[in-house]
Amino acid sequence: MQGAGVPNDQAAQSFGLSRPASQQIALGQDSESGSAPPSGTPVIAVSGVNYTLNIAERPLHILRNIAFRVEAAEVVAIVGPSGSGKTSLLMLLAGLERANSGRIVVAGRNLSELSEDDLALFRRNTLGIVFQSFHLIPSLSALDNVGLALEIASPHLSRVQTREASAAALTAVGLGDRLNHRPAALSGGEQQRVGLARAMIAKPRLLLADEPTGNLDQKTGALVIELMFDLARQQRTAVVLITHDPALATRADRVLTMTQGELTEAEPVRA
């Protein structure tokens, strides 16, 4: 018997995978996504990236000579003080900002070569994002919030297919009995789980998480993180996690430290 709000491992394992191969929904494999990179190619390959903003006509160096790689299914935590450039790096990885120099390749796509429309395609087919403030659409139910992401990524799916997959995703994060609730009727932890289901529904190759537990209590945050890591590993999704929580960071495969726009790699915390 599964209690309300408690994630079901079995369900999590079947998240989008419970159907026979012939009925598999091509989540995240939209024809527009371009060719998948060959096996062994890192999901993220960043080299020599500089990011500067002009504030009051004076250059402000946000990121300096950033270089790192993230492999498939790898979880990388980025830590550092506020204002060190963590979120800016996340935005560069999401293709929301453009670096002044250097090279950012995500899932085989050089982001600097992509147009605005290509970046939109890239995000829908490659990325999932989890925000600190959840950012659910308040007028939509949990089911529609999750379904929306799948529908954008895979517009060829029928409404029934989308609903089924969304319901499965929500069940996987323990919200099977909250499908038709709107965000205002959900607790913070529940909202973040909806956000997680939404981010993962299209089976992204990369999950970007910006302080995903920042608005949650320790217990709820741990639960959400557990889910996130489980789902990422099942789907072989790479995760870049920004956090201020040292305990959370230690659960990542690697920890990168951002200090005044410069990224350094700490000792591996996991084998």
Next chain:
Amino acid sequence: MRGFWTAIRIGLLDMRGDMHRFGLLVACLAVGTALIAGVSSVGTSIRQAVERDAAALMGGDLELSRADRGATDGELALLATFGRVSNVIDTNVRAEAGERDAFVDLVSIGETYPLLGQIDSPELPAGETPFEFLSEREGVYGALVDPLMLDQLGITVGDTLRIGGTPFEARGALRGLPDAPVRGFRLGLPAVITIEALAHLGDRTSPLPGLGTFFRYKLLLDGLDAEAGRVAVETALADPSWTARTARDGLGPMVRYYDLFMRFLVIVGLASLLIGGVSVWTGISAYVAERANVIAILRSMGAGKARIFLHFFSQVAALAAIGVGTGLLAGASMALLALPIVGQAVGVNLPPTLHVQPLLVAAGVGLLTAFAFSYLPLQQAQSISPVTLFRSKGLAAPPIDWRALFGSLQIAPLILSAAGIIWLAVIMTNDPMLVAAFALVSVLAVVLFRIALAIASYALGRLPEPKNRVLRYALRDISGSGSNAPSVVVSVGLALAMLVVVLVLEVNLRNEYLGASVFDAPTLVASDLFDDEVEALEALKNDGGDITRFTATPMLRGALTAVNGTPAGALRPRGPEASFLLSGEVPLTFRQELPSTSRLVAGQWWPAGYQGPALVSLHQSLRSGLGVDIGDQLTFTIFGEDISAEVANFRDYSWQGGIDFLATFSPGVLEAYPATLLGAVTAAPGREEAVERHLAGAFPDVRYIAICETLEQITAALGQLSLAASLVGGLAVGNGLLVLVGSLATGRRQRQADAVITKVLGAKRIEVLAVSVVHYLLLAASAALVANPLGIALAWILTMVLLEVDFTLDAITLAAVDVGAIAITGLLGATTILRALSPRPALLLRELGAE
């Protein structure tokens, strides 16, 4: 395709929690569409009715008339070559039966009258022409008499009455003339006799100075349409003294007033369209700004710009469908209700019918307006970046990148929809120049508001900060980045400018109606009074009884014999007034002062106490009718003596035609000649009959003509139009105020956030509220500063060019609307932050934090 429908479904789902906020937008669209649908439907009905029934309304395809003489045999023969001809002579005489009398609108008909339709009289036998029916029998001619006149004279059908001193048998009751619509309003009750009988009238003199005899010839053309026939007949007659009218021209002066009303409605429709558009713009802009968060979320999930556009476009389309659909229903209902009433006023049968084309035009205009005015906010929506999800609360949409917009195909839908609106507006108004001018002025208005705003912002930034804290904060709010000032000023300004236009036009139109309908028309008029009778009437008035006013005007007869030395016989008069003035002896008068019921059109009235060379004031129609201007010399023969007078001015007295004089002399010229007096008695309201009875007893030798009733008919009809203009104007004003309220939604969330933070920092509620009130008052006052001159200028152009009526400004009404609009903006603007001022703003803080 599935993705397309899913995007629409999600868009509509996303809107469901926000439906309440779109009430104003939907209402504005509905009002604009309803006005356009209603006006176009009524206009189409009238146009079709006139086109369909033109000949029947006129009693022929063409009518030729003149006031000085009937057609000669040669002219009649010439007219007969164009088709069938019937003739009518209109004049005003007195009728009597025993001790009672009546003032008659006498219609004398020829053998072939009517060419089309039938005289409505129960006694007129089928198969017998009216001419035959009214012919002489046993030495007495017959007359068809209005039932009211039968009552007034105390007779019934079969009895005898005297018309113009000649006995007639009342052979039937006259219920209606087939060409009544083109006869317009006439003084007196109608009666029909034959032209033969008219020749036997003992006294054909009109009892009133301005009423002449009109010789009318109806022509049913063979093989020519009315307009071509008019040109051909005028060319063949080669005499400008003839006035030729088609049915459209002939529908009487009411049509002009109705035309004015329709033009006014068209302007109101266009203004409402613009106002509705502004409402869409402000509403959607505010919505998009507040939904920036949702847009960013969609973008973060990889939604492309097209998807964002579709998401919000589906919402706009749904709102537009609701607003336009409601407007169409309301407009069609208004048209169905109004058609019979308008038809009655114009004298055309207008059954309640719906026309598809005007409704389609209204729907098209409404939908295109919704699209065009939401297009830029929808463009803004597309440029919202998901970055806001990481960096800010996403309370504002980024500014429009005009350069990029104009440099790409993205501008094409906007241009196409604007072109579509203009095209539909041209179909609606049938006046491309008006539409072009309106569009140009609207664009100009936006540019002007922007420039004024830029200047104001520049100036505000350089002014020393006021010491008053509330004022200082309010000014800072206005000039600060992310301010809602541009949006509020432009939308409030545009709405206010349109209100000014509608109000000024409405007042001018009402003045035209009310001025024309002479509310101060006398109850009774009596001609040929002697001095002692005038003194007695003056005394009666001074007794303070039921007579509230009495005026006596000298009246004598004279003939115009030359203009600038050219003999009258050599002149070619144009129009009925000029023909009447040249028809022989006509009533003349002299006056010290301009009568209150006249107004000067050109020149100057002579100064008080003037005793210089003879001057004459002419009705404005004589300027072109006689081809004279100020300073020209007219020579009259009065009691055998030639008197020359210089034309000093032209004046208008419109509906008072029956009781005013075409030519009025300055003092000191005609006093020496014997004159009778024309008296005008005004009774206290509701005491008309008592006054009439009293005067009949007190002055048995004086014959009065009750004209108030006829003028009241005119007044009532014009009053209806005036009321309708006020109602429509009021509706437009209401619509404009809705937009004012709607525009305040712009930046609401940002201001709430500012207010709640200010409060949390320790500001008093009253201070926060005061800053908001002053903020909006300043914005509305700034908008009014530009909107008033702009609106007045546009109204002036439209008044002079489109309506062609006098331009006046009702400063009090304008000021009231300005003050009202500014106050509403200030007060309602302040209410937008009320939530933030609640004792516990925690919920709002939480909501803001969650966005």
